[in-house]
Amino acid sequence: MTTRWLTPEEQRAWRAYVAASLLLEDALDRQLQQDAGMPHLYYTILAYLSETPERRLRMTDLAERLKITRSRLTYAVARLEKDGHVRREACRWDKRGTVAALTDEGMAVLERTAPGHVATVRAALFDHLTPEQVGQLEEIGTRIERALQGDDAESAPEGLPWLRRSVNPPLL
Amino acid sequence: MTTRWLTPEEQRAWRAYVAASLLLEDALDRQLQQDAGMPHLYYTILAYLSETPERRLRMTDLAERLKITRSRLTYAVARLEKDGHVRREACRWDKRGTVAALTDEGMAVLERTAPGHVATVRAALFDHLTPEQVGQLEEIGTRIERALQGDDAESAPEGLPWLRRSVNPPLL
């Protein structure tokens, strides 16, 4: 089968995207390393934890949300734990499980550094986009996501937003 | 000054973008590592070299195009040289300079692996975007780029032979 090369338009888009994502990730890492002492991925872990009702998530759930391997997550959480931002707990309902819980200190770091992070994201991105473009970005991002990890429409179980088979009693 | 948090729309866009870029870079790295024995960044270096008329670029020019530090580039080129994909040459006009030149072997690797790479980019991205979205992606990417590295409209210096755009078949 003959290769379908990128059209000039696609090529421009591709290059713009690659350059932009490199610069953006760099800027984010630098800012967060500076202000929070951790790279973007680690900050994101804390952020995700902070959003669940109990500020904790099963390792596998967290890994899936972050789109990283469990192994990578284990390493990251180990560091976050060493730094006191996260605490590991045993899962009561599944003895194999581990739950990563945001500590008060971790939450404090998040609260202290979130404004700077948001400011960076704005300065690097949203301040330069029209509302339409924001919508377009979401749509494009969503499509890539769908393309790259089977579009298994695994809707979150409505009752328990924060878990795999839980930290909570299994619903029957 | 009070923090301007992200609006719900911005937040959705941001998350979609972060997830997508992680997945995309991962997929690309995996495919290229598999087929070409090198990660995306390294492939991109070869690709950029292949596009110049003489298949060679000054280290600094290359670093600027790639949006990476010279130090990082030195490391990368060292490996590419060890693998025989690139050769370092002294720059005749500036004795401080080093020129990275694509070897025939490097070119061969590129030609052999480009189809697979393009296929991956299509499968992960362009096959799921409308032509309008391709344009939108370019525009958004360009804006980020401009935002993050001063918009010095540095047009290519007129004199130097291999700092000019390519006429060759697009390999990326």
Added chain:
DNA sequence: GGCGCTTGGTTCAAGTTTTAAACAAACCTA
């Protein structure tokens, strides 16, 4: 219950990459 298969998560070893700082040589300008 007991036998396998799957899942959750960690560990391990090895390698890869990154960063920042320091440096030397060459260039440039006055």
Added chain:
DNA sequence: TAGGTTTGTTTAAAACTTGAACCAAGCGCC
């Protein structure tokens, strides 16, 4: 020619990632 800048490399230390191997606990099934 002195002084400042640019080029590119070196260095040393960290940080990160990967993949495979592994164990323990759940699950299904007869």
